[in-house]
Amino acid sequence: MADTITVTDNRTGKSYELPIEHGTVRAMHLRQIKANDADFGLMVYDPAFTNTASCRSHITFIDGDEGILRYRGYPIEQLAEQSSYLETAYLLIFGELPTRSQLDQWVHDITFRTFIHENVKKFMDGFHHDAHPMGMLVSTVGALSTFYPESKEIFDEEVQLLQIHRLIAKMPTLAAFAYRHSLGLPYRYPDNDLSFTGNLLTMLYRMSEAKYDPDPVLERALDLLFILHADHEQNCSTNAMRSVGSSHPDPYSAIAAACAALYGPLHGGANEEVLRMLTQIGSVDRIPEFIKEVKAGHGLLFGFGHRVYKHYDPRASIIKTMAHRVFEVTGRNPLLDIALELEKIALEDAYFIERKLYPNVDFYSGIIYQSMGFPVAMFPVLFAIPRTAGWVAQWREMLQDPEQKIARPRQVYLGYDQRDYVSVERREPGGTPVASGAGQAAR
């Protein structure tokens, strides 16, 4: 049997045989299907890309129906158990697990670049005292491009790699400085004797002590959370990274765009919303009333639902298990009881069952972050730090892909046909009526 599909255009009676590659048809192959010679050709209409593959990728595999997530073929459960965030970042970016010497060099190259230019501190100081740390991160990571003008040489392998080291290394420093600024505390410089997450904890929490000693359980828990958040194929922020990156700016500018996309409550801002939601519910007995409101269309059950997972998000299962280890150190977060009961009730409810709404990665991560002492405003920032590895891996893959060009979707124009300019004296409220109707399929 041929790997093709035959399409018959009922407007003309003509048939077209289109190749099927990797379970897809090329949208451009539809262009030959025309109603008449003047016709532009058929396009696909797919708002929010719900059924459109924008690239071919070798990085992350998700089977949303089965609840499977793999980085470069390795199951997320195995990486969470046995790998570290920096090793996972190497895997995502270069495609293979590093040898011992490659890993040592990689860790060194990143650790060596954790410091930021002193001038960054100055514009960090310019933010208002209650500025949201994610807003500060979006701006400061974009501003790094002005410190590294050579970063525009994106096709120079050596320059590209240097920016990758810098980005992974400096995101925790920017994040920690944003946090310290919001509390009016002095910035703490990186401690390069510590692990990636140990160093982050130091920059966040060290006060007068000469050397901060991070709790190994929390250090490891944070590292594990970073592994789980490192990549998730073509999500909203990765799509922003690829889309902005496709016009070939330096990677700092593209990462700023990705961070901005992550900031939204439907994406990386969701765990912040989960915490607010759980706090607002306040007690287990108020859950049924809350669920009733959600089902009536008054708000969302944040931390539930996913564009791809129509099954339990595998990251949520790992986090739920890990939560208990963290609580042994931090004490039990009372919001966990509300979350567990909320999950139980939702998973038994026809509304959530029919729509295949299950807990996603954000449902439990916020509770852990809060127990570790992070304010909710830091949650999206804690997402952006590890997702940097995925963003740069996807950006690099895009630059190496000969099929990729500047991203530029089409539209279906349904606005006015041509109409004549009307002077301000003659205009009527609500617009000047025109004779011809809307609906010109312009390209």
Ligand code: ACO
């Ligand atoms: N609570 C209540 N109802 C929901 C929820 C939810 N969390 N999510 C989806 N639904 C409902 C929708 O209202 C819709 O109902 P309808 O068919 O009666 O209109 C149906 O389920 C399908 O939902 P869509 O919005 O079409 O699904 P989509 O794939 O577009 O959205 C999304 C996915 C954005 C994640 C959505 O589920 C949501 O808003 N969830 C809450 C926010 C959240 O937790 N985001 C984190 C995602 S994970 C991440 O980014 C790391």
